[in-house]
Amino acid sequence: MGADLSSFLLVWVSAVALLCYCHKIGQLAHKGTTRLLAILPVVCIFLVMPLSILNLSLRAITSFLFCWLANFKLLLFVFDQGPLSSNPPLSLPHFLAFACFPIKIQQDPTPTVSPHDQELVNVDDNQDLEKLVNVENKDTPSQKIAPKGLKSHLxxxxxxxxxxxxxxxYTKEDYVHPKFILFLYVIHIYIALELILAMFGALARACLGVELEPQFDEPYLASSLQDFWGKRWNLMVTSILHPTVYSPIRSTFSHWIAKTWASLPAVMGTFLVSGLMHELIFYHIGRQKPKWEVTCFFLLHGFCLDIEIGIKRVIKGTWGLPRVVAAPLVVGFVVVTAMWLFMPTVVRCKIDAEARMETIAFINFVEGVYIYLKDVFIDHNDHKF
Structure with missing residues (x-):
């Protein structure tokens, strides 16, 4: 355990030092080629840095935070965009916090309409703004524009x-069907990921003293794939992929095809990049040659999302399933495809076994503490009488 912690701390200290260098580069070099050449070596180092961490869980977290999020933030920073760029420039502590952690400051919840929403339906100037913003979910009109902070402790x-x-x-898995255990692993990954990211958010919130947006927004309530991936699942990744991948691809294709449909190849490109980044993270975790099942999972969802967007635009948002019907269908599709294409890589990298052992170890620890306290309390009462 000591070696695991030492390797983890060494990587993080090195990463913080490199980010301090990037912060200084931002002060000395203008955006563009010069800053790119200065920061690109850091991006390359971050791509291989997690491999030196011995513990699987710590390696997975570090890979996600630095290889994906921090690198994409730095690439945006090269062009004075993204969360690391501001006017006036961020202080060093804030720069490090936004670079290292999956956090985003909660914005002023003023209702706004994106170009994508305007393309989704044709509306007149006098049409109600709330109806336009919430064309996808008319049964919950306030949800899309309500301010959201970190969730309740409950x-x-x-x-x-x-x-x-x-x-x-898990302790009784010999008596449980393997498919059901695999299903539990899917739910386990979601809950564990949300709790871990929430802990990072709580730490950053306490240190920075600002309100932060939640990283997840109850994805099991999604009314469509667009709602699931765009507004509910791992929102920090969504906010990073949009300016780094989606917007450039959409802008490029707008020169060749109608702007209304340029988002379709942008969606596929975004899901492709997401799949490749997941493959990299799994390579760091398992140190095994990828079989590209995870990439296929994301390409499948990108393709299905394109179909969904196309149908919505053809019918102009005039019809949709009620959430009570749509949510189980969406979540069921995500879970089934995850068990088919995503989970084999998880099992091959032994993430499931690690998660199972950590959960069982925690339960045994709590049980041991309970037995110890119970014995102490009983002995205390015996001596008292």
């Missing part, structure tokens, strides 16, 4: 309790 406590229940089930 929300996270219930999800943590679910992980504990999963741990007890």
């Amino acid at each position: 929300n996270y406590a219930l999800k943590f309790f679910l992980l504990v229940i999963f741990g007890f089930i």
Whole structure:
């Protein structure tokens, strides 16, 4: 355990030092080629840095934070865009926090309409703004524009309790169907990822003293794939992929095809990049040659999302399934395809076994503490009487 922690701390200290260098480069070099040449070596180092971490879980977290999020933020920073760029420039502590952690400051919740929403439906100037923003979910009009901060402690406590229940089930896995265990792993990954990112968010919130947006927005309530991937699942990744991948591809294709449909190849490109970044993270975790199943998972969802967007534009948002019907269909599709294409890589990298052992170990620890405290309390009462 000591070696695991030492390798983890060494990587993070090195990463912070490199980010301090990037912050200084931002002060000395103008945006563009000069800054790119100065920061590109850091991006390359971040791509291989997690491999030196011994612990699987710590390697996975570091790979996600630095190889993906930090690198994409730095690439935006090269051109004075993204969360690392501001006027006036960010202080060093804020720069490090926004570069290292998956956080985003909560914006003023003023209703705005994006060009994409305007393309989705044809509206007159006098049409209600709220109806335009919420064309996809007319049954919950306030959801898209309501201010959102970090979730309640009860929300996270219930999800943590679910992980504990999963741990007890894992101890009886010999009596449970393997497919059901695989299904639990899918839910386990979602809950664990949300809790880990929430802890990073809480730490950053305490240090920076600002309100942060949640990284997840109850994806099991998604009314469509567009709602799931665009507004509910891992929102920090969504906010990074949009300016780095989606917008450039969409802008490029707008010169060749109608602007209304330029978002379709942009969606496919975004999901392709997401799949490749997941493959890189899994390579860091398992140190095995990729079989591209994860990339196929994201390409499948990108293709299905393109179909969904196309249908919505053809019918101009005039019809849609109620959320009570749509949500189970969307979540069911995500879970089934994840079990088919995503989870084999998870199992091959032994992430499932690691998660199972960590959960069971925690349960055993809590049980041991309970037994110890119970014995101490009983002995204390015996001596008292």
